[in-house]
Amino acid sequence: MSSWKELKENPRLKKIHDDRIIILKSIREFFWSEGFVEAETPLALRFPGQEPYLSPVPVRLTDAGKNIYYFHLRTSPEFALKKLLGAGYKKIFEIGKCFRNNEDIHGTHSPEFTMIEWYRCPGSLEDIMTDTEKLFKKILKKLGKDSVEYNGKEIPARGKWKRVSMKKLFQKYLKADLDEYLEIEPLKKLAEKFGQTTSAADEYEDVFFKIFLNEIEPKLGIDKPIFVYDYPARMCSLSKLSVSDSRYAERFELYIGGLEVANAFGELLDPVEQERRLEADQALRQKLGRETWAVDQEFISVLASLKEKNAAGIALGLDRMVVLCTGAKDINEVIFSNISDQLAI
Amino acid sequence: MLSTADIRKGAVIHHNNDLYAVVDFQHVNPGKGAAFTRTRMKHLGSGKVIEITYKSGEAVDIVSVEFQTMRYLYKAGDNFAFMNNTTYEQIEMNGDLIGDDAKYLKEGIDVIIGIYEGIPVSIQLPKKITYKVVEAPPAVKGDSAGGNVTKEIVCDNGLHVQVPIFIKEGEEILVNTETGQYSARA
Numbered sequence: 115m116s117s118w119k120e121l122k123e124n125p126r127l128k129k130i131h132d133d134r135i136i137i138l139k140s141i142r143e144f145f146w147s148e149g150f151v152e153a154e155t156p157l158a159l160r161f162p163g164q165e166p167y168l169s170p171v172p173v174r175l176t177d178a179g180k181n182i183y184y185f186h187l188r189t190s191p192e193f194a195l196k197k198l199l200g201a202g203y204k205k206i207f208e209i210g211k212c213f214r215n216n217e218d219i220h221g222t223h224s225p226e227f228t229m230i231e232w233y234r235c236p237g238s239l240e241d242i243m244t245d246t247e248k249l250f251k252k253i254l255k256k257l258g259k260d261s262v263e264y265n266g267k268e269i270p271a272r273g274k275w276k277r278v279s280m281k282k283l284f285q286k287y288l289k290a291d292l293d294e295y296l297e298i299e300p301l302k303k304l305a306e307k308f309g310q311t312t313s314a315a316d317e318y319e320d321v322f323f324k325i326f327l328n329e330i331e332p333k334l335g336i337d338k339p340i341f342v343y344d345y346p347a348r349m350c351s352l353s354k355l356s357v358s359d360s361r362y363a364e365r366f367e368l369y370i371g372g373l374e375v376a377n378a379f380g381e382l383l384d385p386v387e388q389e390r391r392l393e394a395d396q397a398l399r400q401k402l403g404r405e406t407w408a409v410d411q412e413f414i415s416v417l418a419s420l421k422e423k424n425a426a427g428i429a430l431g432l433d434r435m436v437v438l439c440t441g442a443k444d445i446n447e448v449i450f451s452n453i454s455d456q457l458a459i
Numbered sequence: 460m461l462s463t464a465d466i467r468k469g470a471v472i473h474h475n476n477d478l479y480a481v482v483d484f485q486h487v488n489p490g491k492g493a494a495f496t497r498t499r500m501k502h503l504g505s506g507k508v509i510e511i512t513y514k515s516g517e518a519v520d521i522v523s524v525e526f527q528t529m530r531y532l533y534k535a536g537d538n539f540a541f542m543n544n545t546t547y548e549q550i551e552m553n554g555d556l557i558g559d560d561a562k563y564l565k566e567g568i569d570v571i572i573g574i575y576e577g578i579p580v581s582i583q584l585p586k587k588i589t590y591k592v593v594e595a596p597p598a599v600k601g602d603s604a605g606g607n608v609t610k611e612i613v614c615d616n617g618l619h620v621q622v623p624i625f626i627k628e629g630e631e632i633l634v635n636t637e638t639g640q641y642s643a644r645a
Contacts, residue, residue, distance in 0.1 A: 123643040125623050126609070167494035167515060217486045309509070311474075313517060320493050320514045327487060327497055327512045367489075374489065402516070443638035 116447065117455055130440045130448055133257060137436055140256045141209060141230060144249050150205040150232060155194030157211065158185040161410035163193065164395035166402060169215035171225075186407075187213040190429055191231050193413045196381070199235045199425055200416030207232035209432065224433065224445050224452050233381075233427035235420065239364055242378045242426045243341050246368055247275050250339070253439055262339075263441035264371030269335065276340040280362075283342060287330045296346055296361055301325070319349045334369035341366050353379035368430075370438055378428035385417040460518040463496040469573035469581030471503070473520040474511060478503040480556070480573065480581040486515065503580055506555045524573040524580065531564045539564060541572055541579070552579040560584055563636050565616035584636045589645040590614035591631050598624040609641075 116127045142152065162170040170186035177183070188194075191208050198206055212229045219225060234241055250271060254260055260272045284292040288304070295301045301321045302312045310324040334340050343366035347355055356362040364380025382388050392409045399406050436448040446452050466472075470481045479500035488494045494515035501508050513519055529541035529550070538551040539561065552572065554561055556579070563584050564570075573581035594613035609621040612628075620634055622641040631645035 117643070120643045123623070124641060126640070167488065214488075218484075223486060309475075310512065311517075313514075315517070316514060317493065320495075323489050323493065323495055324512045324514070327489070327495060328510055374487075377489075443640060447638065 116450055118451075121450070127447060130436070130442050131450060133440045134436050134448060136256055137253050137432075137439060138209065140253045141249065141432075144252050145207045145232065148205070148245070148248075150207045151203065153191075153195060153198055153203070153206045153208045154210070155188075155191045155198070155208060157187055159188050159193075160185060161193075161407055161413075162186040163189060164392045164399065164409065165189065166395050166398040166404070169217075169404065171213045171215045172405075189214055190229060192427070192429070193410055195231055195233050195427070196420075196425075197412065197416045199233055200419045204236070205232075205234055219454050219457065224449055224454065226453055227445070227449070228432035230430045230432050230435075231427060233425060235423055235425035237424065237426040239343065239366055239378060239380050239426050242428050243275075243277060243343075243366065243368075246341075246376060246378075246428065246430065247339075250435075250439075253435075257439060259439070262370055262438040264373055264438055267336070267371060269371050269438075270338060273338070276338055278340060278342060279344040280342055280346070281344065283330050283334075287333060288325070292346070293361070296348075318346070322346065322349060331369065331374070332372040335371055335373070339368060339370045339375075341368055354382045354384075364426075373434060373438070375434050375438070376428050376430035378426065381425040381427055383417050383420045383423060383425060385414050385421065388417055389414045461521040463513045463515050463517055463519055465521050466496055466498060466513075466519060468583050469524065469526065469571065471522045471524045471573065471575050471580055472498070472500060473522055474500070478522065478575075478580075479509065482508060482558075487512075501556070501558070503556070503575075506558070522575060524575045526571050526573055528569050529572045531566060531568050531570060533566065534564075541570070544569070550574070550579050552582065556580060557582050560636070562618050563588055563616075563634070565590065565614075565618075586637060587633045587635055587642055589631050589633055590616060590618060590620075592622075592626060592628055595622075595626060595628040 121128050121131055158173055168189045170189050173185045173187060175183045175185055189212055191210060195206060195208060209230050211226060213226050217223060217225055254271055261268045261270045281292040284290050290304060295304055298318045298321060305312050305321050305325050308325055308329055312321055344356060344362040345365045347361055347363045353363045353365045356364055366378050367374055368376040396406055433445050433448050437445060442448050446454050466481055466484050468481055472479050479502055481498055481500050483499045485497045486494055487497055496513045496515055498511050499508055527543055529543050532540040532542055537554045539557060540549060540551050542549045560582055568588060571583040572579045592612050593615050596610055608624050610624050611619055612622050613619055620641050633642040633645050635642045
């Protein structure tokens with residue numbers, strides 16, 4: 115956002131900052147009133163996640179004896195929060211900074227950002243959708259609004275938000291039956307039809323998002339926020355399969371004004387399957403020439419204790435939420451003294 | 460062949476037998492899976508803007524563009540003239556390729572010009588530019604309760620910007636060229 119000087123001399127940016135304070139307070143009030151407790155988990159992790167395409171920021175810690183320990187800043191509090199579910203907490207939330215390396219610093223992107231995550235155990239994706247909608251509506255009420263704003267366009271937030279399956283979106287925007295595009299070859303043909311490039315190295319998920327990001331996402335949530343659910347099963351490494359149709363997985367995303375705001379999973383609680391997937395991700399990291407580390411065995415062990423339960427959780431970008439609720443022009447306007455400001459780039 | 464890591468504003472990409480200059484790009488990580496570089500680019504002939512999503516790390520046919528820091532001199536018809544600060548060589552760039560960024564140009568500012576085969580194809584402005592306010596209506600009293608009341612002023616290069624009502628004629632202000640918004644007093 116903003117340097118102190120901008121906050122002092124720019125009433126528009128000051129108002130955004132004031133609203134951010136109200137939003138943070140409202141989020142805490144909301145979760146406490148719904149029976150959640152606030153968790154605080156480590157920023158510095160010995161064993162970060164294995165997401166093949168995320169780069170955690172390395173940190174070097176030295177003790178008084180000059181021994182050196184290597185950690186990474188978290189890209190999400192997910193593993194730690196699930197460990198708290200294993201400790202017996204049933205409804206938890208955390209608001210905290212996360213970091214991602216090797217990404218843009220300028221413009222609409224910030225390598226340091228704030229994530230809100232919450233988990234319910236027991237819980238379902240429908241519960242999480244309802245939480246999300248109620249949370250936004252509470253915040254907007256506190257700000258005296260009933261709509262959000264993105265890219266200069268107002269998006270009404272009143273009334274029940276839409277919940278639509280990915281299959282229906284394919285039908286609506288691509289005139290295609292997603293059931294016929296659950297394998298990579300037909301999907302590649304569809305991508306090329308829409309002018310996208312594909313290569314032999316592309317995985318199913320890559321081709322899927324090349325189509326989705328261009329042909330569908332920009333049209334989502336323009337007249338009302340929309341939850342998109344049921345993603346093809348092969349794209350969801352931390353979620354469980356849909357009970358009604360195993361070709362799809364329990365995952366949803368919230369889109370408002372074409373912007374992805376949150377990503378939720380019906381959590382995979384099978385330790386054997388989870389370890390297999392994490393090892394596959396780790397192998398892919400190695401293949402991509404990225405830094406690797408061991409799979410967090412404590413995370414695998416906590417799943418064994420949760421195995422018989424149902425859990426659902428979500429990661430929601432607070433900065434994006436603030437942009438939508440304040441009408442700010444971009445992410446960097448809502449983060450005080452952000453990295454781009456500090457570097458003056 | 461270069462990859463998505465080499466995509467930057469002003470880079471020129473060979474796509475489907477045509478050349479496009481990158482207007483804007485953004486990394487996106489849908490969910491927690493693969494990462495993509497969503498690229499908005501402008502056709503060098505027609506100026507038509509298209510959006511292509513590359514998988515991060517994917518090979519991209521980026522043609523060799525030389526980036527030079529140049530000083531903006533003046534507008535000449537539909538063209539804009541720039542000068543290389545070290546060689547004093549001057550070039551003219553077509554206004555269609557500069558697009559909406561033209562309104563921020565002000566005599567004497569340094570910009571980065573992408574040059575492909577001797578022809579300027581892209582421009583990158585500084586994130587914030589200082590302007591002098593040359594026309595500002597007086598503040599209307601009793602209007603500041605909302606804390607976000609603005610008025611339109613005119614800068615020394617003709618740019619119109621919404622600013623807080625306390626900004627006066629003759630003051631210098633900073634404008635953010637990414638958002639088009641008033642930033643602070645200079």
